[in-house]
Amino acid sequence: MARTAALKGRLASAGGQVSGWPWWVQVSGLYVAARLASAWIFMAAALHQGVNPWFPARPDYWSFINIWDARWYGEALQNGYPDVLPTDVSGAVQENAWAFYPLFPTLGRVLAGVTGMHPAVALTLIASVCGLGAALVVYGLFRLKATHGTALWGTLFFSTFPVSAVLQVPYAESLNLLLLAGALLLVVQRRYLSAMPVVVLMCLSRPTGVPFAAMAGLLLLYRLWQRRAERRRGEGTGEGHRTLHAAPAPGSAAPAPGSAAPSSGAELWSLAGLTAVSGIGALLWPAIAWAITGDLQAYTKTETVWRGHDLVPFRPWFDTGVMLFGPTLGVLAPFVFVALFALLMMSRPVAALGTELRLWCSCYLGYLLVFLHPQTSTFRMLLPLFPLALSAALVSRSRAYRGTVVLMFLLLQIVWIVWLWAWAPLPGGGDYPP
Template identity: 70%
Template sequence: MIQTVDERTPMKGLGRIAAHGASWPWWVHVSLIYVAARLVSACIFMAAALQQGVNPWFPPAPDYWNFITIWDGRWYAEAANNGYPSTLPLNSSGNVAENSWAFYALFPYLARALGALTGLATLPALTVIAMVAGLGAAFVVYKLFREFAGRNTALWAVVFFSTFPVSPILQVPYAESLNTLLLAASLLLVVRRKYLVAIPVVLLMCLSRPTGVPFAAMAGLLLVHHLWKRFGRRATGALPEFGTLPRAAHVPTPRELASLGALVVVSASGALAWPAIAWAVTGDPLAYTKTETVWRGDDLVLFKPWFDTGQMLFGPVLGVLAPFVFVAAFALLMMSKPVRALGTELRLWCTCYMGYLVVFLQPQTSTFRMLLPLFPLALSAAWLSRSKAYRGTVVVMFILLQIVWIVWLWAWAQLPGGGDYPP
């Protein structure tokens, strides 16, 4: 007798594999997603490194591990190895020169501690912390998304987070991965109304990157919102139109209001902690601000850089209107149905963070990297359509934009006037 092979057998086998995979714990799925995304980014980094020419750090065509340590990674290493200057350095013109006060201390000091424990050199220690913190951030981001969405949608949102065009920053010795971990944990605790538990996490977040000001603003506005719900008009109980796990209306208790008030005070104090430390060490009350503005070349003037950049890009008339158009477009995004489904806390965070950028930031190529804290919008993007074609297209476009970001901004190529655009 001749045995025949059922052509459907391989498909049945794949189906069994898929069914078995679906039963794996959530952290296995998130790990596989995140590690796969980082391997893709690593391949892009390695390809770009082969094309890297003469640069300020090492010979052309460096290996992967050297290539990912350039730019601010060297500043974090400086802070870890030598600490922070007690006197602000000056350049030949008598102005404050670039120095490590622009780089918050939690990340480099963790690397110093890891190096002391393991014997690792500073840059490898920074890289290890960044990679571990990035994976931890993916775990916490998933748990945050599960507060609002089902398992499949939350996993797709983690895919978007892990493949976002600037997501390669999560695997290099920058503080973004550590800050994202602490920010996501802070937001998760706030969403769960564990305000007192959030306090130490928020304080650590405030010492990792300058996200304390918008977080304090978010917490303050959330307190006002809850006070209105408690003592003003009662919540209507309307539920979001998107998501599989809508959150029921909740009227805060007096204890929750007091706890949230404490979080507001502590987060506001934490937001000022690093500038205050710089003042205490250097004796200059504007030490941090002076250092931050060195890279932009101008003094800090609120809002003005957006209009300057608008006029540079779009001319004297349209350039003045450009910031208003941008703010209006973002406001419409915040009022869209998929974003409204994120709930009050995450919508307030996205609004306050973008407001912080508009008030203080000088738009430049680094702005793309600074959009990473808007990661809750990944869940809104996953809600926009359940079509596999749509979601797959988003991932492909994100990976293509990673190539653009790494080749254009991470790889160093001297501009005609000197220097290069920073990532």
């Protein structure tokens, strides 16, 4: 009993010391620890990796993380993008680098050129640094909505999410999340003009421009409605636009700047500009592909090669539903999924995210429903829904609950890496992509 009490005392003392560290040190320490845990899982899985298309069995860590789409980013870095879309004898477009957005390989090319390091090392370093940066910005965004402790737990959930291991491999996810989190942070703060260059870069990192433009457009309509309603109330009471704010309770989250105040005319024009910039940014990469190849559908043709069929909005979800649940339940499954997500968006923990983040999550899921072909890569594509990590932390302040979530996420990381990242041939050839 005495030893147990002494151990608890030492742990409490250590916890007190850590809580006194600057927030960025705490976030960085938790994120690095999460990435080390993922690295250990990668290395353990590599020991069981058999014959594969890229390297000998039982590869080292660095070889093991440089597979799948990492090879395509390396191709774009070293050889650029083809002027003519590659086709087979029947004229069907084949897999090529146009499906992979240019900002990540361009940064890798610059870093490799300046330092002389191997391209794969440059891409891995950029991904790792951007992942850490994303965690810091995510904490800053969460801190606008919650206390330090809850924001820290939400960031830890983000850092240990079952597919978070992708943040340390040469994929563009970490760069995109850094830019997305930064853009959302600026939007919540109503710094719309500052968000514009960030959004343009985000649109050149991964295809998140369309849902962001939809979010900005809907937010503009909401702000216009809000301003009109405020004017009507002011006319009815004779009080104009005066808005009262209650002082926050001690230890509570700082309110987001201007979160309850009506939008000014300048703010609305800035938000309209952000909406336009987001829409243009969303079309920028397909337009570049068109300009270089001369094919208006160069990007979409390339993107759909991995699907095996043309893009038909919504249909893949019903096809997958039928495949999984049969002809009757399968048709109903997408509607049930949407209904459950709508209930989630109306729940109290998600409502605490505020208008902007709830709109983002809704628009991004809507984008996935319209354009995504659901498959094993879908798990990775859920990362932009990272604001829901804060909602998960807001469900309960219990350390047992929060610790259990982290533990389950780490266990599911093992499942994701062993099942999807490690390559194993399917009976019909190929493998499930991560």
